Amino acid sequence: MMYKIISMQKKHMDHMVLVNLGKQGLDEHNLPFGYATVDKPFKQGDTLYQVAIGSATSENHWKAFQINRGKHVIDSVIEGINHDCDPSVYFEPIFSKEGKMLAVNVIARRDINPIQNRRPDNMKDVITFNYLTNEVAMDADFSCSCQTCTKSGKPPNRIHGMSDMKFLKLAALLKDQLPEDKEKWMPQVLLHLKDRAADIIKQLFKGADKQA
Numbered sequence: 001m002m003y004k005i006i007s008m009q010k011k012h013m014d015h016m017v018l019v020n021l022g023k024q025g026l027d028e029h030n031l032p033f034g035y036a037t038v039d040k041p042f043k044q045g046d047t048l049y050q051v052a053i054g055s056a057t058s059e060n061h062w063k064a065f066q067i068n069r070g071k072h073v074i075d076s077v078i079e080g081i082n083h084d085c086d087p088s089v090y091f092e093p094i095f096s097k098e099g100k101m102l103a104v105n106v107i108a109r110r111d112i113n114p115i116q117n118r119r120p121d122n123m124k125d126v127i128t129f130n131y132l133t134n135e136v137a138m139d140a141d142f143s144c145s146c147q148t149c150t151k152s153g154k155p156p157n158r159i160h161g162m163s164d165m166k167f168l169k170l171a172a173l174l175k176d177q178l179p180e181d182k183e184k185w186m187p188q189v190l191l192h193l194k195d196r197a198a199d200i201i202k203q204l205f206k207g208a209d210k211q212a
């Protein structure tokens, strides 16, 4: 089936730059060929880019990113952001007074500088986000070859989505990589955690009513 977006307005922050778009994989120094960068320095907490949400689709797609339960959006800039297990950015939803999602901001997790040349010492500045802190269940899973996994020397993480992770491991990851203020978390992340916690309680008290 063809993927179809009915209408989507987009506001560029005009500072995101995609390098070698479409060229995938790592070079001989384990540096990605294709990556997203910025054309000016950003401080931790700054907004690098904003996606204005016109309309979303319920259909998942490998190019899409998730914005709510069962809602996905394809954005030409977000599409160029690779996964990393220790990412440089995260997503923050912007709501209207009535609670309607208006936009998603891309926020710096640390200071980020523009990348002039692909060198091992500046690749921490690549714009990356952790798919495991945003996607419930991705269209396709993969064995992680991000810079963090490659450098760690440990077996690579399997990246599929939050639903694939052990609850406590997921909760620890979200606490570590997302802001302290839960209102800044994407709605599908909060909903997923709530569902998983409810499931655990249900399992724990299974049969308890018979004893009463």
Ligand SMILES: [Zn+2]
Pocket: 084, 085, 086, 144, 145, 146, 147, 148, 149, 150, 157
């Ligand atoms: Zn990784």
